[in-house]
Amino acid sequence: xxxxxxxxxxxxxxxxxxxIYKMGANQEVALSTENLKVSYGNKVALTDADLQFERFKxxxxxxxxxxxxxxxxxxxxxxxxxxxxxxxxxxxxxxDINSKDIDVYEMRKHIGMVxxxxxxxxxxxxxxxxxxxxxxxxxxxAILEERVxxxxxxxxxxxxxxxxxDKSALALSGGQAQRLVIAxxxxxxxxxxxxxxxxxxxxxxxxxxVEDTLLDLKDKYTIIIVTHNMQQAARISDYTAFFHLxxxxxxxxxxxxxxxxxxxxxxxxxxxxxG
Ligand SMILES: Nc1ncnc2c1ncn2[C@@H]1O[C@H](COP(=O)(O)OP(=O)(O)OP(=O)(O)O)[C@@H](O)[C@H]1O
Ligand SMILES: [Mg+2]
Numbered sequence: 201x202x203x204x205x206x207x208x209x210x211x212x213x214x215x216x217x218x219x220i221y222k223m224g225a226n227q228e229v230a231l232s233t234e235n236l237k238v239s240y241g242n243k244v245a246l247t248d249a250d251l252q253f254e255r256f257k258x259x260x261x262x263x264x265x266x267x268x269x270x271x272x273x274x275x276x277x278x279x280x281x282x283x284x285x286x287x288x289x290x291x292x293x294x295x296d297i298n299s300k301d302i303d304v305y306e307m308r309k310h311i312g313m314v315x316x317x318x319x320x321x322x323x324x325x326x327x328x329x330x331x332x333x334x335x336x337x338x339x340x341x342a343i344l345e346e347r348v349x350x351x352x353x354x355x356x357x358x359x360x361x362x363x364x365x366d367k368s369a370l371a372l373s374g375g376q377a378q379r380l381v382i383a384x385x386x387x388x389x390x391x392x393x394x395x396x397x398x399x400x401x402x403x404x405x406x407x408x409x410v411e412d413t414l415l416d417l418k419d420k421y422t423i424i425i426v427t428h429n430m431q432q433a434a435r436i437s438d439y440t441a442f443f444h445l446x447x448x449x450x451x452x453x454x455x456x457x458x459x460x461x462x463x464x465x466x467x468x469x470x471x472x473x474x475g
Contacts, residue, residue: 218447218448218449218450218463219449219450219451219452219461219462219463220250220251220448220450220451221252221439221451221452221453222252223252223254227254227255228254228255228256229252229253229254229255230253230254230255230256230292230391230392230422231252231253231276231290231291231292231311231392231422231424232250232251232252232253232290232291233249233250233251233272233275233276233288233289233290233291234250234288234289234290234291235248235249235250235287235288235289236248236249236250236272236275236286236287236288236289236290236298237249237286237287237288238268238271238272238275238280238284238285238286238287239284239285239287240283240284244446245268245271245284245446246268246271246272246275246446246447247446247447248447248448249268249272249288249447249448250448251441251448251451253392253422253424253439254422254438254439255422256418256419256420256421256422257418257422257423257437257438257439258414258415258418258423258424258425258436258437258438258439259423259424259425259437259438259439259440259441260425260426260427260432260433260436260437260439260440260441260454261273261424261425261426261427261440261441261443262426262427262428262430262433262440262441262442262443262469263442263443263444263469263475264444264469264474264475265428265475267443267444267445267446267475268443268445268446268447269396269426269443270396270426271284271446272443273313273394273396273424273426274313274396275290275298276290276311276392276394276424277307277308277311277312277313277394278297278298278302278304278307278308279313281304286298292307292310292311292392293310297311308390309336309388309389309390310390310391310392311390311391311392311394312385312386312388312390312392312393312394313385313393313394313395313396314378314381314382314385314393314394314395314396314398315381315396315398316396316397316398316400316401317401318372318374318377318378318380318381318401319381320369320370320372320377320380320381320384321369322368322369322370323368323369324365324366324367324368324369325352325361325364325365325366325367325368325369325372325380326348326365326366328369328380328381328383328384329347329348329351329352329380329383329384329387330344330347330348330387331384332384332387332388333347333387333388336388347387348365348387349362350387351383351384351386351387352380352383354383354386354413354416354417354420355379355380355382355383355386355413355417356379356409356412356413356416357376357379357380357383360376361376361380373406374401374402374403374406375402375403375405375406375407375409375410376406378398378399378401378402378406378410379409379410379413382395382398382410382413382417386417386421390421391421391422392421392422392423392424393417393421393422393423393424394424394425395414395423395424395425395426396425396426397426397427397428398410398414398425399411399427399429399432400427400428400429407432411432411435411436414436415436425437430458430470433454433458434454434458437454438453438454439451439452439453439454440452440453440454440457440458442457442461442463442465442466442469442470444465444469449463449465449466450462450463450465450466457470458470
């Protein structure tokens with residue numbers, strides 16, 4: 201979809217035949233959005249986003265290009281502050297992290313983000329992990345070393361790089377670099393990890409390593425991942441939200457979205473009829 205399509209978008213096209221899963225009493229909600237609406241200038245890119253994310257689960261955000269997935273994900277980390285107007289609430293531990301008085305820098309320690317293109321710093325592998333930790337005041341060498349090892353292990357990269365920690369991260373393959381960026385994010389010990397198509401720039405083997413890594417991480421982290429790859433969504437996620445033209449059309453357990461979705465648009469999308 202082009203920007204022009206979106207500009208002329210009539211939101212009424214998406215009928216309120218929505219099916220939005222709500223967590224039950226015994227499910228712990230790590231993050232939720234209420235009436236989230238994002239506009240770039242006078243162009244509304246996302247509206248009516250009410251989603252709850254269960255703790256220690258993986259949730260996939262799927263939908264055609266331009267449907268608002270990245271817009272939604274970036275808002276959860278306040279990455280849209282400078283480019284968009286974000287209305288509505290994003291509740292995290294009883295706080296609305298979309299409110300003006302939130303310390304965004306502090307919030308990002310709890311909610312980490314990984315982007316589509318691996319973006320390691322032009323520093324050593326070790327420094328990629330320790331850089332932000334030092335900026336946040338961590339100085340103890342033993343603790344820093346421990347964080348380097350633990351986060352690289354959690355990101356399933358340790359065995360490949362343990363003898364090269366002082367070498368430049370720019371020498372890593374795309375898949376290794378992406379796992380390093382994941383290690384860098386988890387070294388901050390966040391609660392929630394947001395990933396925007398983290399495997400789409402990778403070859404199939406690297407991509408499957410990133411998938412395995414995410415599956416290993418969900419014991420400790422709540423993961424929200426944007427993916428265009430429906431097999432990937434089906435393989436790794438517990439919940440799936442289907443976005444279409446700036447709205448969440450259906451949100452449910454992944455197996456339901458892929459085997460018996462309730463909304464016709466979802467049926468068409470998962471069957472590959474558009475997008
Ligand atoms: N910084 C921006 N300024 C203006 N419009 C934007 C900006 N970022 C996104 N948009 C528009 O908002 C709409 C939703 O874009 P978004 O990037 O969220 O879609 P997406 O679902 O992530 O798509 P893709 O699958 O291609 O990544 C699109 O029409 C896009 O052109
Ligand atoms: Mg996107």
